[in-house]
Amino acid sequence: xxxxxxxxxxxxxxxxxxxxxxxxxxxxxxxxxxxxxxxxxxxxxxxxxxxxxxxxxxxxxxxxxxxxxxxxxxxxxxxxxxxxxxxxxxxxxxxxxxxxxxxxxxxxxxxxxxxxxxxxxxxxxxxxxxxxxxxxxxxxxxxxxxxxxxxxxxxxxxxxxxxxxxxxxxx
Ligand code: SF4
Ligand code: SF4
Numbered sequence: 415x416x417x418x419x420x421x422x423x424x425x426x427x428x429x430x431x432x433x434x435x436x437x438x439x440x441x442x443x444x445x446x447x448x449x450x451x452x453x454x455x456x457x458x459x460x461x462x463x464x465x466x467x468x469x470x471x472x473x474x475x476x477x478x479x480x481x482x483x484x485x486x487x488x489x490x491x492x493x494x495x496x497x498x499x500x501x502x503x504x505x506x507x508x509x510x511x512x513x514x515x516x517x518x519x520x521x522x523x524x525x526x527x528x529x530x531x532x533x534x535x536x537x538x539x540x541x542x543x544x545x546x547x548x549x550x551x552x553x554x555x556x557x558x559x560x561x562x563x564x565x566x567x568x569x570x571x572x573x574x575x576x577x578x579x580x581x582x583x584x585x
Contacts, residue, residue: 415562416475416496419459419536419546425556426461428468432548432557433457439539439547441525453525458536459548460520470548470557473497473518473536481510481519481533489533496538504532 436457438445448455459472479497482490489503490510499510501524510533511519524534538559539546549557560568 423469435547435551480513
């Protein structure tokens with residue numbers, strides 16, 4: 415099962431530190447001079463504010479990724495850790511953006527890469543950081559990496575809780 419980053423909306427305070435950390439992690443040079451150099455701010459996760467709730471939305475690294483299936487250029491593949499986009503192969507047709515039901519895909523200019531719109535999304539900071547930068551920086555502890563193991567532990571504990579609830583309901 416592919417690992418992915420997921421936010422807990424009950425903890426998120428909407429500070430957008432995760433977005434800044436994401437941009438910084440994917441930038442080749444100093445973020446402090448980004449504005450002077452005319453670079454765009456293109457995080458690979460988006461903090462959404464809706465009905466009094468804030469939470470970042472990011473890629474779930476789908477097992478059979480719809481974005482990869484519809485990509486006409488084969489720019490989206492699974493690298494053994496995450497679903498990744500080869501910016502050189504992307505020509506910005508937005509088919510992946512339309513296919514992603516999570517709303518995790520974006521098409522636009524990415525800092526430090528080609529100066530034409532390309533698809534971009536969370537890559538778990540593969541090749542950039544040991545652990546996703548957003549998870550490391552969140553002051554509220556709202557972001558967590560769900561690995562295959564942690565998902566199995568979570569479902570096992572939910573099954574146990576449910577079994578206890580069913581047992582008590584029938585006693
Ligand atoms: S961008 Fe969307 S469809 Fe593609 S892997 Fe991520 S969540 Fe799945
Ligand atoms: S925008 Fe790029 S990555 Fe997305 S479907 Fe088109 S070519 Fe593929």
